[in-house]
Amino acid sequence: ASEKSFHFICQRWEEEKYEDGIKWKFLEHKGPYFPPEYQPLPDNVKFFYDGKAVKLSLAAEEVALFFAQMLDHEYTTKEVFRNNFLKDWRKEMTLEERMLITDLNKCDFGELHAMHKQKVEARKNLSKEEKQINKEANQKILEEFGYCMLDHHRERIGNFKIEPPGLFRGRGDHPKQGMLKKRIQPEDVIINCSRNSHIPEPPTGHKWKEVRHDNTVTWLASWTENVQGSCKYVMLNANSKLKGEKDWEKYEVARKLKSCVDAIRSQYQEDLKSKQMGTRQRAVALYFIDKLALRAGNEKEEGETADTVGCCSLRVEHITLHDALDGETCVVEFDFLGKDCIRYYNKVPVSKRVFKNLKLFMENKQEGDDLFDRLNTNMLNKHLTSLMPGLTAKVFRTYNASITLQQQLKGLTSDNVAEKLLSYNRANRAVAVLCNHQRAPPKTFEQSMASLQAKIESRKEQLELAKKELKLAKKEAKGSSDSKLLTVQRCEEQLLKMEVQATDREENKQIALSTSKLNYLDPRISVAWCKNMEVPLDKVYNKTLRDKFAWAIDMTEPDFVF
DNA sequence: CACGTCACTTAGGATTCGTATC
DNA sequence: GATACGAATCCTAAGTGACGTG
Numbered sequence: 038a039s040e041k042s043f044h045f046i047c048q049r050w051e052e053e054k055y056e057d058g059i060k061w062k063f064l065e066h067k068g069p070y071f072p073p074e075y076q077p078l079p080d081n082v083k084f085f086y087d088g089k090a091v092k093l094s095l096a097a098e099e100v101a102l103f104f105a106q107m108l109d110h111e112y113t114t115k116e117v118f119r120n121n122f123l124k125d126w127r128k129e130m131t132l133e134e135r136m137l138i139t140d141l142n143k144c145d146f147g148e149l150h151a152m153h154k155q156k157v158e159a160r161k162n163l164s165k166e167e168k169q170i171n172k173e174a175n176q177k178i179l180e181e182f183g184y185c186m187l188d189h190h191r192e193r194i195g196n197f198k199i200e201p202p203g204l205f206r207g208r209g210d211h212p213k214q215g216m217l218k219k220r221i222q223p224e225d226v227i228i229n230c231s232r233n234s235h236i237p238e239p240p241t242g243h244k245w246k247e248v249r250h251d252n253t254v255t256w257l258a259s260w261t262e263n264v265q266g267s268c269k270y271v272m273l274n275a276n277s278k279l280k281g282e283k284d285w286e287k288y289e290v291a292r293k294l295k296s297c298v299d300a301i302r303s304q305y306q307e308d309l310k311s312k313q314m315g316t317r318q319r320a321v322a323l324y325f326i327d328k329l330a331l332r333a334g335n336e337k338e339e340g341e342t343a344d345t346v347g348c349c350s351l352r353v354e355h356i357t358l359h360d361a362l363d364g365e366t367c368v369v370e371f372d373f374l375g376k377d378c379i380r381y382y383n384k385v386p387v388s389k390r391v392f393k394n395l396k397l398f399m400e401n402k403q404e405g406d407d408l409f410d411r412l413n414t415n416m417l418n419k420h421l422t423s424l425m426p427g428l429t430a431k432v433f434r435t436y437n438a439s440i441t442l443q444q445q446l447k448g449l450t451s452d453n454v455a456e457k458l459l460s461y462n463r464a465n466r467a468v469a470v471l472c473n474h475q476r477a478p479p480k481t482f483e484q485s486m487a488s489l490q491a492k493i494e495s496r497k498e499q500l501e502l503a504k505k506e507l508k509l510a511k512k513e514a515k516g517s518s519d520s521k522l523l524t525v526q527r528c529e530e531q532l533l534k535m536e537v538q539a540t541d542r543e544e545n546k547q548i549a550l551s552t553s554k555l556n557y558l559d560p561r562i563s564v565a566w567c568k569n570m571e572v573p574l575d576k577v578y579n580k581t582l583r584d585k586f587a588w589a590i591d592m593t594e595p596d597f598v599f
Numbered sequence: 600c601a602c603g604t605c606a607c608t609t610a611g612g613a614t615t616c617g618t619a620t621c
Numbered sequence: 622g623a624t625a626c627g628a629a630t631c632c633t634a635a636g637t638g639a640c641g642t643g
Contacts, residue, residue: 165622200633208611208634254606262633268605269633283607332609333637342635376636377610415600418638431608431637476611481626488626549611556609579629 058253060279064230066185066194068237068245069258069271070178071223072201075099082152085145086138096129100217103204105149112206118215122204125217185257185273186234193274194257199226205264209343209378216264225260255279265341276584285588288559290427291435292599297425298436302327304424309390315411319420321394322348322409326433329385330471332376333414333430345374348430349417351408353399358392359384367392379475438468438557443599446566455534457570459541461563461577466544468553476549486542493535500528554582560589565597 055062077098083090084101093101104113104122112118123141130138138144163171182197202220205213223243230236232250239245246260256270273279294301305327308320325331325348334347346355355373362368365386375381387395398408414430421428445464451457479485507521554563560578564586567574574583574590583590 196632198632206612206634211634256606259606265634267634270606272607287608335637337636345635347636377612377634379611414638429638474610479627485626552610581629 060255061187061252062231063188063234064185064252064257065234066230066237066257067182068228068239069226070182070198071221071240072199075220078102078149078152082148084149085147087143088145091134091137094131094134097126097131097134099202100126100129101144101146102149102153103202103217105146106153107204108146108150112204112214115214117210117212118204121213121215122217125215129217187273187277187279190278192277192279195272195274197271199260200262200269207343209345209374211343212340213264213342219263221260227259229254229257229259275581276587281585281588284585287435288439288561288599291432291439291559293425294428294432294436295440295599298327301424306390309394315416317394318398318409318412319417321391321398322412322417323421324387324391326430327437329371329383330434330437330473331381332434333417335414343374343378345376345378347375347414349409349412349414352404353402353406353408354404356395356408358395358399369395375473379473381473434472435557435559438472438553439559439562439599441468441471442558443562446562449570453533454572454576455537457572458576459537461566461572462541462545462550465550465554465558466548468558469548469550472553472557474549474552475547478546482546486539489535489539489542493532493539496528496532496535500525500532503528554578555585559599560586561593561597562599564589564593565595568593568595 075095077095078084084093084098085091104126107113113122119141127135127138183194184191185194186192199221200218203218205211205216205218207214223239224246226246228237228245228248229251230248231252236248237245256272258271259268261267262269275281275284301323305320305323308316309324311317311320326333332347334350336350337345346352351373355371357370357372359368359370360366362370362384367387367389369385369387369392371381371383371385373381395408398410402408402410418429421430421432442464445467446461449457449460449464451460503521503524507525510521560582563577564574566572567577578586
């Protein structure tokens with residue numbers, strides 16, 4: 038089936054397929070939605086410098102408020118954040134203000150901070166009716182700006198709102214944290230749409246930077262963001278035909294890898310012995326990417342972002358070699374920050390050959406030197422594409438994630454839906470661990486665990502009581518024990534459900550399941566599993582996921598094999 | 600091949616929503 | 622009806638990888 042086209046398999050999505058690189062024939066939309074203008078502070082809310090009230094210019098005041106709003110956040114205590122902020126804030130000041138305000142420590146944002154908190158509070162305390170009015174207003178904005186016509190379909194746009202100005206919050210030790218992210222004007226925005234469509238109107242008194250008609254790309258609007266100088270795009274929602282089709286293709290490529298992964302593995306095992314150092318490095322990198330699901334690791338511009346790495350950009354300080362450790366030999370200890378500054382820590386026994394190679398790669402190198410000095414992601418991907426069309430480093434993550442889920446789900450049996458779901462979540466969790474999808478433990482974690490435990494205890498007591506009553510009822514009069522039996526059964530069922538839930542939650546404390554579900558696991562595996570196990574799909578996929586994976590829900594038969 | 604640009608996917612945290620419980 | 626909580630959704634940063642240029 039994998040050779041047949043997406044459209045062929047999935048009737049509902051049937052549509053003409055465009056020639057190379059053409060993404061649409063018709064595109065019409067209303068342009069992005071801009072955030073509201075800045076509202077100046079009321080006169081009674083004052084900013085103080087060095088103990089004296091200072092009336093700031095509008096531009097400086099707006100930026101001051103960005104900082105004041107974040108005062109409860111740890112960010113604002115960080116040296117880098119504060120320095121970047123002050124530097125950018127001063128750029129927004131008048132000459133006079135700039136002369137006066139030179140030291141952030143002399144700034145008192147207390148009143149601005151209090152006002153902000155008050156506003157948040159007030160919003161929370163709005164009456165039901167007022168909240169309803171707000172909701173309807175948002176609905177109207179969504180209705181007007183949140184959809185586009187792409188060919189013959191009305192499609193939901195993913196991010197139709199222009200990002201509001203604020204202070205840049207990078208992840209981890211980001212050298213640019215605290216910098217001012219400027220307000221985007223229509224004059225900064227490029228519109229992309231059909232020549233023969235109704236061209237979106239810029240807000241009154243404004244012009245677009247450019248209107249273009251490029252149907253080889255999928256974005257509807259774009260602008261350049263000032264902090265990193267990168268481009269931001271307005272694109273379609275994940276439930277759109279265009280995105281769904283791309284997603285399907287991604288999983289089909291991963292399935293193709295399944296059929297040639299054995300050959301590729303033997304090849305890189307061979308390459309470990311190559312006379313060429315570059316080939317050996319490529320082989321070891323590929324081994325890591327395959328076995329540990331590491332990301333490719335593109336080079337990054339130094340000083341522009343936090344110091345994170347992937348496979349090809351690993352440096353010697355990120356691994357430690359142990360001839361023997363915890364009863365195993367040839368152990369590689371990984372410790373580095375990956376995407377989003379999430380720590381990757383793992384101790385992995387490897388083959389002698391891999392181990393010897395790593396020792397060789399590290400010879401005569403010092404901290405800061407690349408582990409794979411003869412390799413980059415471009416070379417690696419060139420090689421992979423030559424082994425299989427469409428194969429790149431990231432395909433291994435998709436493939437290994439999906440195949441792991443499928444294997445873990447195989448042979449699971451239980452007649453209880455709660456237990457089936459626990460098994461599913463455990464399979465999902467194995468994938469999340471493989472891909473290192475972590476999360477901060479929820480703030481209320483301990484508390485919520487405790488309250489669940491308490492519920493379990495009280496239910497246990499209730500069960501005991503019910504059992505006793507049942508016994509008594511049986512003794513006294515055989516006919517009237519039915520309802521008591523029912524109570525016992527219901528109690529037992531609820532207790533089991535809660536215990537399973539507690540286990541699930543505990544195991545999930547620092548692991549994020551959503552990322553793999555959303556991006557790595559072929560949805561057809563889950564859909565088929567639900568059908569086979571008679572588990573309602575909405576126990577596994579929420580509304581958003583069901584929308585995104587509509588194509589899979591449509592086309593998947595119970596006998597689907599990844 | 601080095602390098603920069605561009606388009607698009609992947610990611611965790613923040614915010615909002617909906618509902619169970621008091 | 623208020624509150625508290627987990628789930629869902631929003632937000633936007635941070636990756637990957639293709640491609641063009643010199």
